[in-house]
Amino acid sequence: GENVEQHPSTLSVQEGDSAVIKCTYSDSASNYFPWYKQELGKGPQLIIDIRSNVGEKKDQRIAVTLNKTAKHFSLHITETQPEDSAVYFCAASRGSGGSNYKLTFGKGTLLTVNP
């Protein structure tokens, strides 16, 4: 089955700096890679995702890059703000058909943005 590794487990940055979280996956058939943000006491919220037919996707201050050859993808947050503080999870999935909808998650990164 799929195995997703996420690094770092904790990340502390100063407000205004950039933050990068990296994930690797093992299943070469995976083609869907979402990122979730989880605030304290809440469920994970989808913030951005990328599919294997693109290498980069951007949405305001967040971007995701994908390298299918190396089987890794990364989340980039620019101009960080205190409200970006949360746990971030990456995930991977084969993305379509039958039992392959299932997402496999990384173990999460606790991001702290210091004012």
Place this chain on the structure above:
Amino acid sequence: IAGITQAPTSQILAAGRRMTLRCTQDMRHNAMYWYRQDLGLGLRLIHYSNTAGTTGKGEVPDGYSVSRANTDDFPLTLASAVPSQTSVYFCARGHSPVETEAFFGQGTRLTVV
């Protein structure tokens, strides 16, 4: 916004007792999932259902059962709770058109004592 309702929000349960966690969606999506979240282990899939009437096992299914009698409801049952099932449980639904994305409920915090 996600259209997923979980109940209860929290529960303290005596070991050996039976417990059903409820999950209901109002978007009529085919795929639904149950995850447990534990510190340092992230989110692990317990069971899933691709359509009403079908279910499948995830990464950590032992001690849990599910049913999918209709599209909207996907209850998770612990037949005889054990302390290792203390966790936060999240139900999620898929999202059209390919049901790939998962949208999560707010979670149920379960403590087995």
